Amino acid sequence: MKARVLIRPKEGILDPQGKAVERALPALGFDGIEHVRVGRMVELEAEDPELLSELCSKLLANPLIEDFEIESIDGT
Amino acid sequence: MLWGVVQFPGSCDERDAVRACSLAGDARLIWHEDRDLGGVDAVVVPGGFSYGDYLRAGAIARFSPAMESVAEFAAAGGPVLGICNGFQVLCEAGLLPGALLRNEELRFVCRQVDLVAAEASSPFLAEIEAGETLSIPVKHGEGRYYAPPEILDRIGANGQVAFRYAPGQNPNGSVGDIAGVLNEGGNVLGLMPHPEHAVDPLTGSTDGLRLFAGVAEALV
8 A cells, every 4th residue: 555644733732834934925925824834744655554553653653742644645 | 880871873962971971980882773781870862863863853763772771771760861862762762751842933042051950859850959050051953842731730740840941041932941851750851951061160060960970879
């Protein structure tokens, strides 16, 4: 299975990267953009998709500060 | 007493840590691939950028063979000190509560700060009274301590907060000005400031030495 894992800062946790991006946008003429959050995306191929959730909570994401979503990108 | 300082690829403060430890005993390096800690009496997980800080600071270092042994050593009550990146590693390993996030202002900070010792019981605090102020440098980009409210309440009630930044000196946006925390047993301490860089009058403060001397004293 080819999968894509999206990792983002948990709701309510200050994301200074997102804030910095948000503050830069008006200077470039992009108005009306709010609530920017910056996360990470990991693509991988797994022989056993059953392992993915544990792998995400143990290594790819820190569940104390991050949420993650796993999506299949090869239709399986 | 014998100190062991863990060395990962990307560590950069292990030599200063060895020097600080050698002022309070003997010290040796422990390579990250070594499972055998070599009979040390206390362990330092030093600062730096272990494994390039890939993924998240400390996330990969926690799976190294040496860290598995450090976790067993800590579980048996052995004193473990995590400094800066070492603090991040110990949090990622679940040996300490909470996590370290990107500094609030996104800037790397490098300056001397005052720390106030909290009411807590630990061999690292054996030579330090609650309420005392220590002058110790910080240098980090990801040092904003965070823990969800239920964990904050618990560590507050258990006396697991070891150090707070002095009022107005929080360099990174840490919740509750928290600079260092202990595990429940008090034998594992993690802090963002660098006591190993404050052991010689030449660099302005020797307050950091008191943490190392405290352990030497407590183990006698």
